Amino acid sequence: YLKTEQYGKALVILKRISNNHPNYEDLSTVQYQIANCLYLLGQYRSSKNNALKWLEQYPQDFLKADILILLGKDFNALGDKPQAFYWRLKAKEEYPDNILRQEELNKELDELVRTSKIEELERISEYVAKSDYAPKIYHRIATFFVDQNELEKAQKAAMSLVQSTTENSWILVGRQLLERIQGEMAVRPNVVGCLLPLSGPFAIYGEEILNGIQLGMATLGEKGQDSDLELVIKDTKGTPEDTLAGLENLVINEKVMAIIGPLLSSTAIAAAKKAQRLGVPIITLTQKEGIMEEGDMVFRNFLTPSQEVKRLLNTAIYEMGIKRFGVLYPDNSYGRFFMNLFWDRLEEMGAKVTAIESYNPDDTDFANPIKKMTGLYYPRPASLVQKLIEMRSIEEEENEIFPEEPEPIIDFDAVFVPDNFQRVAMIAPQLAYHDVLDVLLMGTSLWQSPQLIELAKDYVQGAIFSSGFFKRSGYPRVKDFVESYRVNFDSDPGLLAASGYDTIRMLKKVLAGDEIRTRRDVQMALLKCHDFKGVAGEITFDTQGEVKKEPLLLTISRNQMILFH
Numbered sequence: 002y003l004k005t006e007q008y009g010k011a012l013v014i015l016k017r018i019s020n021n022h023p024n025y026e027d028l029s030t031v032q033y034q035i036a037n038c039l040y041l042l043g044q045y046r047s048s049k050n051n052a053l054k055w056l057e058q059y060p061q062d063f064l065k066a067d068i069l070i071l072l073g074k075d076f077n078a079l080g081d082k083p084q085a086f087y088w089r090l091k092a093k094e095e096y097p098d099n100i101l102r103q104e105e106l107n108k109e110l111d112e113l114v115r116t117s118k119i120e121e122l123e124r125i126s127e128y129v130a131k132s133d134y135a136p137k138i139y140h141r142i143a144t145f146f147v148d149q150n151e152l153e154k155a156q157k158a159a160m161s162l163v164q165s166t167t168e169n170s171w172i173l174v175g176r177q178l179l180e181r182i183q184g185e186m187a188v189r190p191n192v193v194g195c196l197l198p199l200s201g202p203f204a205i206y207g208e209e210i211l212n213g214i215q216l217g218m219a220t221l222g223e224k225g226q227d228s229d230l231e232l233v234i235k236d237t238k239g240t241p242e243d244t245l246a247g248l249e250n251l252v253i254n255e256k257v258m259a260i261i262g263p264l265l266s267s268t269a270i271a272a273a274k275k276a277q278r279l280g281v282p283i284i285t286l287t288q289k290e291g292i293m294e295e296g297d298m299v300f301r302n303f304l305t306p307s308q309e310v311k312r313l314l315n316t317a318i319y320e321m322g323i324k325r326f327g328v329l330y331p332d333n334s335y336g337r338f339f340m341n342l343f344w345d346r347l348e349e350m351g352a353k354v355t356a357i358e359s360y361n362p363d364d365t366d367f368a369n370p371i372k373k374m375t376g377l378y379y380p381r382p383a384s385l386v387q388k389l390i391e392m393r394s395i396e397e398e399e400n401e402i403f404p405e406e407p408e409p410i411i412d413f414d415a416v417f418v419p420d421n422f423q424r425v426a427m428i429a430p431q432l433a434y435h436d437v438l439d440v441l442l443m444g445t446s447l448w449q450s451p452q453l454i455e456l457a458k459d460y461v462q463g464a465i466f467s468s469g470f471f472k473r474s475g476y477p478r479v480k481d482f483v484e485s486y487r488v489n490f491d492s493d494p495g496l497l498a499a500s501g502y503d504t505i506r507m508l509k510k511v512l513a514g515d516e517i518r519t520r521r522d523v524q525m526a527l528l529k530c531h532d533f534k535g536v537a538g539e540i541t542f543d544t545q546g547e548v549k550k551e552p553l554l555l556t557i558s559r560n561q562m563i564l565f566h
Contacts, residue, residue, distance in 0.1 A: 069095065160179065318347070538552075
């Protein structure tokens with residue numbers, strides 16, 4: 002009867018088998034055929050009910066994929082496209098290696114998306130969180146609302162698009178759509194501007210911050226209520242000219258309440274001056290010293306060199322009792338700045354620099370500066386040689402063979418190397434080679450890379466260096482952030498992403514206040530922000546707008562980078 006499409010007669014026989022032979026070994030096939038016959042006879046509701054019952058009874062049966070497809074047909078016939086989409090999507094999961102069946106289901110799913118109304122698409126979006134259909138659904142929703150001039154809903158959908166995928170093509174589409182939407186939006190008191198280098202040589206850094214901001218935009222507020230915060234993004238291209246043009250556009254045309262950025266030191270001062278002149282709060286993400294002096298509208302939420310050095314020296318001097326320091330620094334702006342900062346700070350704390358040398362940043366052989374630090378480079382005066390001989394004990398005279406080369410004079414207990422991990426990985430072994438042993442190695446946040454362990458773990462054991470963000474810090478909020486970032490962007494977050502994430506979440510909390518009406522209200526509220534719990538540390542601004550945040554200290558222990566007590 003089934004072959005001759007006499008489904009009514011076939012149904013009678015199938016039901017008789019099911020009722021009279023409950024232990025029949027192929028009963029799952031019989032009951033599937035019953036549900037299928039009901040569908041073919043146009044009895045969609047009965048077919049659906051039988052299929053759902055079948056799924057409960059035989060969740061692992063070989064016909065599971067067929068029953069899921071049947072459910073999709075039933076719901077489609079009943080006019081419930083969201084459920085039809087859901088069951089077809091579930092069926093697709095049952096064919097991971099069947100390309101032909103995957104293509105068939107994709108065509109059916111695409112047709113459902115194409116023909117669904119907006120209310121149906123919004124329901125469908127609830128089912129696609131972890132599927133490759135998510136960006137397509139959110140794109141349809143966003144473009145619909147743009148056409149209907151419902152820009153708030155359009156922006157929310159476009160943001161969901163970006164957050165739903167790690168595919169660069171879809172992320173680009175989403176961000177372009179966001180820019181279009183934001184360009185059409187009327188002025189609103191809860192709009193925040195964003196100034197980041199999203200093209201040019203520094204785009205990779207701007208993208209990471211933007212990823213963090215977008216992830217922070219998706220989280221709920223402190224009371225579990227979404228603040229409906231909106232973001233206007235401007236690409237600075239890493240140039241002062243584009244930064245200032247973007248800032249002016251945000252303030253004058255977009256009428257934003259506050260601005261996040263810029264990132265680069267080369268653009269930060271000019272942006273801060275202009276923001277102060279235009280009267281808009283700006284939260285910079287730069288290490289540029291002195292930027293807070295530009296005015297009361299200027300804030301910073303980023304780890305500064307002063308904070309790094311202060312934490313390092315507080316630990317070395319007050320906790321470890323070290324009073325004598327060596328400094329080996331690259332002869333570039335970064336190295337010279339940190340060298341002077343480190344030296345000034347430690348002298349204020351009652352310690353002293355007993356050896357200091359610079360090196361060419363392009364060098365790979367650091368023997369000469371190390372020898373200079375330890376008194377091996379220049380010939381020693383005869384008086385010093387005689388003094389060293391006189392200082393030798395009787396035991397040393399009798400038991401030790403004098404080396405042909407003079408021994409190094411290690412008159413420091415720690416060495417500060419303000420450079421990146423690549424050069425530190427070359428310097429540390431050479432320090433050991435020249436007998437600079439049993440001294441504490443200290444560094445900046447540029448040391449924070451797993452590659453330092455890969456390249457030089459035996460020579461940096463016990464070293465300490467500062468960090469603005471550590472993904473394995475142990476805090477639940479950090480763990481949740483890292484996991485969410487990995488899901489959304491298929492990579493691990495760093496300090497830039499964490500800073501963007503914290504900054505936007507903090508602004509959401511501030512702007513959600515009932516008393517916020519003007520930009521000055523935002524500025525005053527930021528000054529009152531105390532101990533906001535971020536993933537890169539608690540945030541409190543001082544009266545100058547500087548974030549009061551203590552950096553973490555990391556150390557190398559065996560094969561791991563861990564928190565230093």
